[in-house]
Amino acid sequence: MDTLSSRKMTPAALPDRWPWQRSLQARMIIAFGGAFLIILALLTFWLGRTVYQTYLEAAEHDLEVVAFLASNALEDPLSGYASEFARYQQWESEHKRAASTSLETSIGDREVDDNKNDEDEEEAPTKDDDPGAPSSAPTLTPPPTPEIVLPRLQGVxxxxxxxxxxxxxxxxxxxHPVADSHHPIEQIAPQGGQPEVVTALHGDEMSDVRVDEFTNALTLFAAAPIQQGSELLGVVQLSQPMQIVATKARNLVLTIILTGIVAVLASTALAIWISRQLVRPVLRLERAALAAAQGDLSQQVPVQTGDELGALAQAFNTMVGAVRTMLDQQRAFIAHASHELRSPLTNIKLRIEAVRELGDEAPDISERYLAEIESEAERLARLANALLDLAHLESRPPAPPERAVDLAPLLQNAAAIMQLRAEAxxxxxxxxxxxxxxxxxxxxEQIEEAVLNLLDNAIKYTSAGGSVTLAASAMSDRLTITVSDTGAGIPPDDLPHIFDRFYRVDKARSRARGAQHGMGSGAGxxxxxxxxxxxxxxxxxxxxSTLGQGTNFAISFPLMA
Known part of the structure; x- marks a missing residue:
């Protein structure tokens, strides 16, 4: 049974699922490092989003500022850019009229050709049908492009x-596009429906992120109105690839991640160092406990800190000291019990041999020896009963009392029992x-036994002519019972030990008085x-107690509330 219990408590025999569960240091490192890594990952994610959002807002602000500065330059009355917009408006009007005239002429020529074809359906084709012949329709010369018409806007x-x-x-x-820094305006679609342009046409500024039609990449757009007084001349639209913004944010996030990795490595090293510092006293405690289990109770663990580990080491030292004291008390108890048992047994054996040798020659001496044998037997019985009572009290504490009692009749009965012995x-x-x-x-019944023992002890150590007093009184919240005598008293050096088992102040006198007058064993x-x-x-x-004046024992119990 003991072997099985020992095997169950061996750490190597515990059913751990993972190898690291067998090491406190590994668990501390994993817990510390894991918690730090999770916190770092969450912090990096939050910082990444915050950095990206900050850079995006900064890019939007910068783009809006550039758009505002460009619009201010373009709407300056002294710059003459207003005439450029007027020339573009004139060109656009002429372009629309020319396009409209060309469209009407083309439609009229088509109707004439259709009628002629209906009338001369069966005639041979004429020279007009020859693809190589020159066309009779008028040719329109398109107006010059805005890059040529508006060179100053293109330069801006x-x-x-x-x-x-x-x-x-x-x-x-x-x-409609008037000038562009990167592409010909013929390739640029009208931008009047884009959010930032719509807002700018209403006299405000804003930005937008969408896919660029030329690069198919995510791009940041911003626009600002060009106004002279209450007149809206146009809009300045700026764009910048989001890759530039993302690159700046990515570089900062990578720096944060690298710093975090360095922090993780540093924290792991710190966790290893801290775990070793924490586990080292535990290992010392383990070695000391194993040595104590093998019987070496001289083991003491150094208390180096004032924290929980220091308290644990102090508790271990206290426990080992208590075990050592208990074992010493057990050895002393066995030695005292053996001595107390051996003395009456030796006396009994010697007197039995003497009675056997005397036979019928000296009946008076034989009778005295038999009386001594009977006295020693009674002493052995008292000693055995006392040992059994003490063992019973220490091994099986009684259940809590069920009811409250008045101890006055009990004390009076105990005094009556001891009255005859005191008179004798x-x-x-x-x-x-x-x-x-x-x-x-x-x-x-237990209180009565305690009072009887105290009275017996007082009578035993009080000389003839002295006095013993039993008193009881209630003071404050306690009931106190005192047993006083006018005996020889107890020396101060013996007072701390009088409640120890087998302790006697005057060993020879205690045994003799116990045998003659007391109801105890005289064994302490x-x-x-x-x-x-x-x-x-x-x-x-x-x-x-005072030497030469007497001793006073007091027992007290809490009163019922």
Missing amino acids: AALYARDANVRVTILDKNG AGISMTTATPATLPLVKVHP LGLAIVKQLVEQNQGRISVE
Whole structure:
């Protein structure tokens, strides 16, 4: 059974699912590092989003500022850019009229040709049908392109694009492209429906992120209105690839991640160092515990800190000291018990041999030896009973008392029992107890046994002509019972030990008086039994003694609320 229990408590035999579960240091490192890694990952994710959003807002602001500066330059009355927009509006009107005239002429020629074809359906084809013949329809010369018509606007777009590293598009008040820093305006679709342009046409500024029609990449757009007074001349539209913004944010996030990796490595190293510092005293404690289990109770663990590990080491040292003291007490108990048993047994054996040798020759001597044998046998019986009582009290504490009792009748009965023994010893006995006492919750039979032992001890150590007093009184919240005598008293050096088992102040005198007058064994167990009985009833026992004047024992119990 013991072998099985030991095997079950061996760490290697515990059913761990993972190898690291067998190491406290590994668990501390994994827990510390894992928690730090999770916190770092969450912090990096949050910082990444915050950095990206910050860079995006900064890019939007910068783009809007550039758009605002460009619009301010274009709407300056002294710059003459307003005439450029007017020339573009004139060109656009002429272009629309020319396109309309060309369309009407083309439609009229088509109707004439259709009628002629209906009339001369069966005629041979004429020279007009020859693809190689010159056309009779008038040819319209398109107006010059805006890059040629508006060179100053194109220059402004190129200038701001170069300085701010952005694409600049200048639009008229209808959202049509007038100039562009990167592409021919014939390839640019009207921008009047884009959110930032719509907002700018209403006299405000904003930005938008969408896919660029030329690069198919995510691009940041911003626009600002060009106004002179209340007149809207056009819109400046700026764009910048989001890759530039993302690259800046990505570089910062990568720096944060690298810093985090370094922090993880540093924290792991710190966790290893801390775990070793924490585990080292535990390992010392383990070695000391194993040595103590092998019987080496001299083991002491150094207390180096004031934290929980230091408290654990102190508790271990206290436990080892208590075990050592207990074992010493057990050895002393066995030695004392053996001695107390051997002495009467030796006396009995010697007297039996003497009686056997005398036979019928000296009946008076044989009768005296038999009386001594009977006395030693009674002493052995008392010693055995005392040992059994003490063992019973220590191994099986009684259940808590069920009801409160008045101890006055019990004390009066105990005084009556000891009265005859006191008179036989030439000692006057006085009882100072009231007719009733406040109720206390105790086992009355145990209290009676304790009081009888104290009275017996007082009578035993009080010379003839002395006195013993039993008194009881209630003070504050406790009931106190005192047993006083006018005996020789107890030396101060012996007072701390009188409740120890087998301890006697005067060993030879104690044994002789115990055999002659007392009901105890004379082996030094009476007061140990009294202390055990009192404490099992939530009581306290104390002693005061003065050499040559006497001794006073006091036991007290809490009163019922």
